[in-house]
Amino acid sequence: MAGFYSKGLEVAVKAVTGDTAAPTGTLKGAFMATGYTQDQEAHQFFADVSGSVASGTTVRTIAGLDVRVDAANNRIEIDFTDPSETPVTASTNQFMLYMDTGTPATSPLIANGALSATLSPIGGTLTLTVNAAGLAAINY
Amino acid sequence: MVVESVSAVATSNDATTVVVTAPTGIIAGDLLVCFLNSYSGTGSGASSILLKSGWSSAGSNEWQTRLKQSIQYRVADSSDAAASTFTFTRDNDFERFSGYMIRASGQNASVPLGYVDTYSSGTINSASFSATVDAYTPNTDGALVVINYAGFSNSGGGGFPTFSSYAGIPNTTLVGILTAGGAGGSTSLAGASVYGIQSTDSEITGFTANLNRALENHYGQIAVFLPPVNQSGTNTLVETTTTTFTQAGTCDTIGGTNILAEATGVTLAQTGKDTTLTQWTNEAKPSTTWVNETK
Numbered sequence: 001m002a003g004f005y006s007k008g009l010e011v012a013v014k015a016v017t018g019d020t021a022a023p024t025g026t027l028k029g030a031f032m033a034t035g036y037t038q039d040q041e042a043h044q045f046f047a048d049v050s051g052s053v054a055s056g057t058t059v060r061t062i063a064g065l066d067v068r069v070d071a072a073n074n075r076i077e078i079d080f081t082d083p084s085e086t087p088v089t090a091s092t093n094q095f096m097l098y099m100d101t102g103t104p105a106t107s108p109l110i111a112n113g114a115l116s117a118t119l120s121p122i123g124g125t126l127t128l129t130v131n132a133a134g135l136a137a138i139n140y
Numbered sequence: 141m142v143v144e145s146v147s148a149v150a151t152s153n154d155a156t157t158v159v160v161t162a163p164t165g166i167i168a169g170d171l172l173v174c175f176l177n178s179y180s181g182t183g184s185g186a187s188s189i190l191l192k193s194g195w196s197s198a199g200s201n202e203w204q205t206r207l208k209q210s211i212q213y214r215v216a217d218s219s220d221a222a223a224s225t226f227t228f229t230r231d232n233d234f235e236r237f238s239g240y241m242i243r244a245s246g247q248n249a250s251v252p253l254g255y256v257d258t259y260s261s262g263t264i265n266s267a268s269f270s271a272t273v274d275a276y277t278p279n280t281d282g283a284l285v286v287i288n289y290a291g292f293s294n295s296g297g298g299g300f301p302t303f304s305s306y307a308g309i310p311n312t313t314l315v316g317i318l319t320a321g322g323a324g325g326s327t328s329l330a331g332a333s334v335y336g337i338q339s340t341d342s343e344i345t346g347f348t349a350n351l352n353r354a355l356e357n358h359y360g361q362i363a364v365f366l367p368p369v370n371q372s373g374t375n376t377l378v379e380t381t382t383t384t385f386t387q388a389g390t391c392d393t394i395g396g397t398n399i400l401a402e403a404t405g406v407t408l409a410q411t412g413k414d415t416t417l418t419q420w421t422n423e424a425k426p427s428t429t430w431v432n433e434t435k
Contacts, residue, residue: 002378009380075379087249087368095375113375122279123250124368128375136378 002094004136007044008110011099023108025101027062029083029135030054031092031119031126038094038112047104049096056090057126062097070133078111079134084127093118095128097135111136141284141337141367144170147241149317156187156233160226163243170216171247171365173198174226175288175333178208180234187232198363199256201288209288209331211363213253216243240317240333244284246367254278254366259346261358269358270308272346276364281341284365285309287334289316291355301330304350310342316349330355 015022036052043049053059064081078097096112113135119126145163152158160174174195180187182205189210191197198211208230214220228239248254255276261269291301306314316334330351338344344364 002376004378004380084372086370089250111378113378115373115375117373119371119373120369121371122366122369123248123252124370125372127370127372129372131375131377133377135375138380 002112002114003038003040004111004138005038005043005109006041007108008098009138011108023099023101023106025099025107027065027080027097028059028100029062029080029095029097029128030059031057031090031128032094032096032112034091034093034118036094038096043109045105045109046098046100046107049109050104054090054092056088057092058085059100060085066134070137073133073137073139075137075139077134077137079130082127082129084125086125087121087123088126089122090126091118091120092126095135141171141244141246141282141365143242143244143284143335143337145243146317147243149238149240151236151238153236154233155237156231157227157229158237158239160228160239160241162220162223162225163241166216166221166223166243168217168221169245170220171213171244171252171284172216172220172226172241173211173213173244173284173286173335173363173365174228174239174241175286176210176212176228177236177238177288177290177331178230179236179331180206180208180230180232182206185232185234187230187234187237190229190231192226192228196253198253198286198365199258199361201258201290201359201361203260203290203292203357203359207290207292209290209361211256211286211288211361213365215247215249215252238331242286242333242335244365246282247284248366248368250368252365253363254283255344255364256361258361259359264356265354266358267352267354268348268350270346270348271358271360271362273344273362275343275345277343278338278341278364278366280367280369281339282367283338283341285312285314285336285338285344285362286365287314287332287347287360287362289330289332289334289349289358289360291330291351291359292357293355301355302352303330303332304352306334306347306349308347309336309338309344311340312336312338314347 014020060083066079186205195214201209257273259271314336
């Protein structure tokens with residue numbers, strides 16, 4: 001399962017329309033367990049999915065954020081530096097992006113992307129090579 | 141993984157300890173692997189090799205309670221880096237005790253030991269043998285394969301057995317060093333520590349060896365230490381679906397005008413001419429007389 005979370009889009013639209021100010025915090029990501037199934041509406045905040053972070057991994061702070069317009073494909077892309085951690089023994093097949101407000105219950109989920117394969121490092125480095133177009137994109 | 145350095149062979153006789161000189165250049169985080177062999181008596185003369193405090197076992201083996209083998213390993217810390225020797229112990233001081241250590245790097249920090257097994261060759265009274273072990277394939281390239289070999293002959297004399305070659309581990313060049321042995325009376329013993337780096341992961345099912353003289357029995361143990369398994373993958377792009385809004389009602393007043401459609405004046409082009417002109421001729425007047433018709 002891969003897609004945006006409704007909460008993240010709601011927060012974004014409310015912020016850009018002036019309805020509600022955008023939450024502040026640190027953009028973070030997590031390698032999710034292979035058994036995690038995304039629910040785009042029921043899963044709203046990090047507290048809803050924290051139990052499904054892949055065992056053996058830790059939440060990663062996103063660096064090199066690049067939100068850009070891809071005019072050729074009519075979309076807004078969300079890209080960032082490849083996250084990795086080492087050493088780790090884990091099994092994961094998806095990566096989830098969220099805004100960490102400091103409180104899991106108020107940290108909105110943004111998007112969850114499927115990986116090209118299940119990654120199972122053993123005491124080694126786990127790296128997500130972010131798609132050239134980014135982790136996620138909003139079409140227009 | 142990389143074998144960084146190798147210690148000298150250490151032996152003792154009629155002692156409970158053997159003192160192994162530290163391989164050169166130990167730094168914290170290195171993998172230390174020690175091969176131990178004890179040749180002793182039977183019954184009350186039998187001895188067992190003890191696991192050194194702070195070290196882990198990579199398997200043990202024995203033959204007729206007389207020959208005991210042990211591979212022990214440890215990830216070095218600062219105290220190991222400062223050590224000049226390592227003392228290993230057995231519980232009986234009868235006959236020979238030997239040790240030998242290699243220092244390796246690049247091991248898996250979480251689970252350095254991947255596999256252990258023992259073997260006993262069915263080949264007897266031969267200078268060559270083939271050892272079969274449970275099939276095992278390392279989960280990545282660069283594994284460290286170590287073998288603790290022992291050979292025994294009870295047929296008497298014949299000199300000190302030595303080894304000439306080892307082979308059979310795929311993609312691996314085995315290096316062997318004799319660690320212990322003895323000859324005399326009715327007994328000949330030989331032991332060898334063998335190691336190699338498997339460049340590409342391949343199934344391990346055993347190995348072969350050749351000696352300079354026949355021994356009655358060949359047996360030993362094997363262990364495989366693993367480097368980290370790194371994993372990297374990319375994501376499929378998460379995209380929103382472009383939404384097409386459906387018409388929710390109808391328009392009851394339609395207004396507007398049209399754009400005048402006009403024909404453009406066309407001048408037809410001449411496409412040919414008559415080249416055979418014919419002069420008009422007179423025709424005869426019809427002779428028919430008109431008659432009245434009834435209404």
